Amino acid sequence: MLKNLISRLWLIMVLVSLSPLHYLVAQNNDFEVVNKSYFGKDLLSILKDLSVSHELALDYRREEIPINILQRKNFKGQSLKEVLQDLLEPYDLVFHLEDKKLTIRTKEEGIQLEREPPKPKRTNFTLEGVVKDKETGETLPNAVVMINSTQKAAISNLDGFFTLLNVPTDTSLLSFRYLGYKSQELRLNPTMVEKPPLIVEMEVHTNELEEVVISAREEQMMKVGKQVSVVSVSPAQLSALPSLGEKDIFRSLQLLPGISGSNETSSGLYVRGGTPDQNLILFDGFTVYHVDHFYGFFSAFNADAIKDVQVYKGGFESKYGGRLSSVVDLTGKQGNTNKTGFSAGLSMMSANASFELPFAGGKGSVLLAGRRSYTDIIQSGLYKNVFALFQQEDETNGGFMGRGGRGGRGQFAQVETEPVFFFYDLNAKVTYKPSLKDILSFSFYNGQDHLDNSNEFNDEFGGGQNGNLSGTILNKTTDLTAWGNWGSSLKWGRQWNSRYYSNTVVSWSNYFSQRDLFSESEINRDDSLQTFIRGTQEDNDLYDFSFRTDHEFLLNSAHRLEFGTQWTFNKIDYNLTMNDTLQILNRNDEGLIGSLYIQDNWQIIDKLLFTPGIRLSNYSLTKQLYFEPRLSAIYELTKQLKFKAAWGHYYQFANRVVREDVSEGSRDFWLLANDDTNPVSQAVHYIAGLSYETAGFLFDIEAYRKDMSGLSEYSLRFSRPGSGETGDLFYTGTGIAQGIEFLVQRKIGKLTGWISYTLGEVIHTFPELSDEPYPALHDQTHEFKIVNSLQLGRWTFAGTWIYATGKPYTAPVGGYELTMLDGNQISYISIGEKNAFRLPDYHRLDLSATYGFNLGKGKADVGLSVFNVYNHQNVWYKTFEVLEEDVITTDVNTIGFTPNIFLQVKF
Structure with missing residues (x-):
């Protein structure tokens, strides 16, 4: 049914693009005639109304506009220039109207707005x-x-x-x-x-009271680019949005259409049916493989260290490769080249600071930025809420002896632990400009999370009237978790001449994830000493060494060539061991990927931009050449209405594999494809859309489809308990992700924001895991988002509301217990069809208020952000337990009502 609906919407889009609609729009461009009546309004309000009605950028000085209330003004069929003269002449104001920009000044200033420009020489x-x-x-x-x-x-x-x-x-x-x-x-x-x-x-757009120039064309936070499926985001403006802790780039990206916004426990991006590992995340040219801090409630990037964010949701160009779904290209700040700067911030979870130092003569700068949580020192209410959620997840998915409590299934005393947790990230960037044509820069990043949840207890048991055996138990549990990223790059950019630019980057990055969960118990029962040792050790280490060079050459006004090469060496190790002796999986892979690409931005006619491209990649582990043709086109039906389309082939050689385990919880790890246990994955993108844009509004619609193959999953559902066989635990399948996105954005005025709706589905086919195709774990049929920001003087109020249908999950359909010869009971669970059930629908409202003020020679922002305002209990996942052959289901909910206070100062 959904497939038929999407197909019909595709057909409607094509018919609309071919219909006379664009001719009707083209005829509606007469901005000269005014038919309006005004009563009891001041002059400035009238001017703003006219600028919006006629899509004009308004340039004025606030103190020069009188605040007189005009009794009545009626304009019937008069030209816009006549109306402006009638309004402004009584106050000795003059205006200049050119290229949809209205400039207003006083006669006393002597500004000749209508003066003739100098005579051209070239x-x-x-x-x-x-x-x-x-x-x-x-x-x-x-x-x-x-x-x-x-x-x-x-x-x-x-x-x-x-x-x-x-x-x-x-x-x-x-x-x-x-x-x-x-x-x-x-x-x-x-x-x-x-x-x-x-x-x-x-100049940076600010909301200060003393601002004297207002432009009606300001886009403040998010902009849909002219390229297909490209979105630009302003890190400097993200502080206006409500957040759980502090302004967060990746959390803000989850508010865009086509990107899932209901994943509270992951900062990763699920873009158009893709998974986070299918996104290419570039930071100053090096690849970042994991974007989560604090179990995903915060992203691993400090927004104060980032200058520019470009998001390619699909159909991305040939210079990007190695991923199936999307690209997020982040450019770090260079630092102030004019004067020394300092900023600092504080929230209920962490503190941050940055320092900028220019070189003499404005030749370059140094930027240092750091952020650290103080959760290992002060445990705020926000921290306790989040950590309690994940401690519960850990205990229900993989907890073992020593964590039970009296009266439950366990037989030992409840252990109250005080976990030690903190995260941090560091950014450093040195930029040097030896000439007007050259820029050299070195960028460094490190972000890590550390958790110590170890505990120890000594307890007595037995000794009752029923003659039970008595004794003591000593349990020591080591529970250490650490994960993080390292990255650095050295870049040289040069503008050789007016037509030729090159950019060369040498980079290195490392992602690591370590889990050491180990328990040793000594039970002393009637002079009989027994020792039990159990646990898991998991270690994933990924290294990326890359060299790439990109070139841009302007052949002429119709052709801009882009070409380049890239070499990436990956080394990925993964080891999973149980009970200190049983090795479940041990992989040590190395691979070299060599790529080259070329594409042409071809302006065929004034209204048609055509971008064909090719990427070729050679992969050492498979010794094969991978051919990736790509194509995109944009046709301007009118100045406001555009039709866009894209198509392309994509391959991925390093994959994050999901380790499905219904009883102990699913985890994931990175591996290199080898076409043996896990193949090289690939996808074909199909995209088509329409956008209608005016000075104040944007209406955008895009339909997409991704055909995926070579998907991998590692599942323990069919393994025997204690089996060490792993070769047959990898499963390969295919997938289809398709849907349609709608966006309405208001770009100007005090109230700005957007409304988006996404209809989509993600279907996987793994014949060995399920007889029939099934919805993927991240499949969501409907997702609706509202994002708004209201500016009132120094105050900025913002709100976001998200609604999404529930995600699928796999559930037991029955269970039973067997009594062994030694009297012990073992519980068995009968698992139902894969992802055959759905969690309840998800929805959440977040609000924030920010106040900006001057602080000496600096500036400051203070604010309050409230997450999940009406405290809706969204279900994160369900747990299952067999009790007397009945399956008991328990809902584990995500975070409820959570306030946060923050302060940011800048000098």
Whole structure:
């Protein structure tokens, strides 16, 4: 049924794109006639209403606009210019209207808004430039540069460089837009472009009361890019959103359409039916394999150390490879090149600080940023709520002797432990600019989590009137868990000339996960001493050494070539041992992946952008060549309405394998594909969509389908207890993920945000695990999200609401107990069809309020964030226990109502 519904929606989209709709839209562009009536409104309110109605950027100085209330104004069929003259002349104000921008100034200023631009000296020339942050001097990647009144535009590269070919004249008007910054226009003059590059400085968008310029075109937090399935996110604006602890980039990404937002216990991204390991996470060029802090309630990245975030939800271009689902490309801050800076923050879980130091002469900078939880020193209510949840998970999924309590199934005393837990992350970046064309940078990252939940107890038992045996028990449990990432990169970027740019990166990264759960019990019963030793040791170590070089070459105004190579050496070790002697799985794999790619951004006609590309990869373990053709296209039906589509092949060589265990809980580990126990996985993407965008709103719809094969799972459901055989515990299957996403975004005004809805399904087929195809563990049919931010002076109020249908799970359908010859009882569970049941629907409301103020020469933000406002009990998972041949089911719920207070200062 769902498959038929998605197919029909695909057909509707195609019909709409071919229908006369775009002609009707094109005829609705007459912004000159005004038919409005105003009563009891002030002049500024009228001007704002006109700017929104006619999709104009409004530029004014607040103190120059009188606050007089106008009794009545009626405009019937008058031109916009006549209306503005009527409104402004009584107050000695003048205006200038050009390229959908309305500028208002006083006559006394002597500003000749209508003055003639200087006469041009050059025509159809090439303009080179660099986009920077005005305050810090940091270069800004992915800024949009456009020649007004034309279709010509460019996007700044990783180092902020841009090139515009065939600029009409050296007096042309340019516009600059970058997420989280004030939109800016610049009129060229012959002197300005004599000595390239042109330096363009942009200002951060703030909500201060003393702000005097307001633009109606500010996009503040999230922007859907012109490329297919690409979203840009502003880390600087994320603090407005409610969070469990502090502003979090990956938690914010989960609010985007097509990315699951109901995974409280993981910061990983489930993108369009993919799993977190199928996402390529790049931070300054090195790969990050695990993004969770504190069991996933926080992501492993400090938002204060990140400058730019680009998310490719599917159909991504040829320069990215090695993953099936999506790409998240993060660019770290370089640091302030103009002056020394310091910032610090505090929440109920952690503290953070950053320090920026410029080099002499503005040649570069040093950035240091750190964050650490103080949970091993002070255990706040937030910490106790989260940790209690995971301690319960650990006890129900894999707990063993020494953790039971009197009156339960266990026979020993309850142990009250005080776990020691903390996490931290460190960022360091050194940037040096030996010339205007070169940028050298070294980036370092380390983030780790450590948990010590060890305990020891000594207890007596027996001695009752029934003649039971008596004695003592001494139990020592070692429970140590650690996981984390290391990463570093050395990058050289150079703008060789106006047409050629190259970027070379050498990188290294390491992900490790260690679990040592070991219990030793000594039972002294009537002078008889027995010793029991049991537990598991699990160790996963992944190393990534990479070299890559990327090149961009502008052939002409219609063709931009991108090409490059990448070499990645992976070494992955995994060892799982039970009871200190039984080795369940031991893998030590090494593999080399060599890749090259080329793609052409081809502007066939003014309205059609065509991007074909090819990626070739050679994998040493299989000794095969993998061919990955890709294609995307964008066609502008009108200036507001666009049709977009993408298709491509993708392969993945390092995979996170799920170790399914119904009785002890599922875990996961990384392995290299070897086409023996676990094959190279692959996917084919199909994407089509429409977007309609005005100055104030965006309406976007995309349909997608992913055909996946070579999926792997490691399951113990058919193994014999105590068996050491592992070769037949790997299972291979295929999958289909398909769906359709809807997005409505309001981009301007005091109230901004978006509403999104995703209809989708993820179906897996593993013949050896199930006779029929079944929904994947992360399958969700419906997901609905509302994200809003309201600015009132220095206050910012924000709220998010998420609703999602329940995820599937596998449940026992019966159980029985057998009494062995020695009198011991063993419980057996009969497992039902795989993922045949559904958890209850998920929904949650989060709210926050932030107040910004000046603190001496610095700035500060203080706020309150409330997670799960109405305390809805969302089910995380279910536990099962056999009691007298009956299966007892228990719901384990996620976090309820949880407030958090935070403070951030910057000097």
